[in-house]
Amino acid sequence: MSGGSHNYLADRVRELLEHGAPAIAIAELQRMAARIRELAPGSSAAREYAAAAAALEQAVRRLEALHDVARAVEWHDSNDWGPEDVAAAIAEYDTRIPTPRTIVMRDFMRALDVAAANVATFDVDARRAELEHVDVQLHSESERHRLEPADTAALADYFRARLAHYLGRGRDHESAA
Secondary structure (H helix, E strand, O other): OOOOOOOOHHHHHHHHHHOOHHHHHHHHHHHHHHHHHHHOOOOHHHHHHHHHHHHHHHHHHHHHHHHHHHHHHHHHHOOOOOHHHHHHHHHHHHHHOOOHHHHHHHHHHHHHHHHHHHHOOOOHHHHHHHHHHHHHHHHHHHHHOOOOHHHHHHHHHHHHHHHHHHHHHHHHHHHHO
8 A cells, every 4th residue: 555654644634524523613613603792792702713613614625625735745755656746736736726925915906996996986086085095005904914015016006907997987987978
């Protein structure tokens, strides 16, 4: 039998996930959070239970996604597979799973799209003030998330393009009327 150098971790984790133990734990944590919210609205304990359930849910998704990587490493370390097999498993994983940076960028883009739609409805003076606010917020949040300057610039360009889109759409509606 192949593998074994890591005690068949990939297969043991998959088996555990398939038997539903994490799903049961997640559901129990969510039920406890809901009950605490009923008994003590606004309780930090309820938020912590909900956060624990969310973290466990995220961990389960990560472990499921990492299965093929763990198997490749284990089989490599057991001299059954070569380094190219590990590299291929990691490359496949990287194409399927968004990185923390891509998640942050996607979330920023969603928020900027909403902001652009809102700003487009303002009169000229209010729009100018709101544009300054969005710019300050964008740079502040970019620093908080440690985005590269190029990412921040790309997000600013995205916001300007979405704003132009929404402003242009407004002019199209006005000219059609």
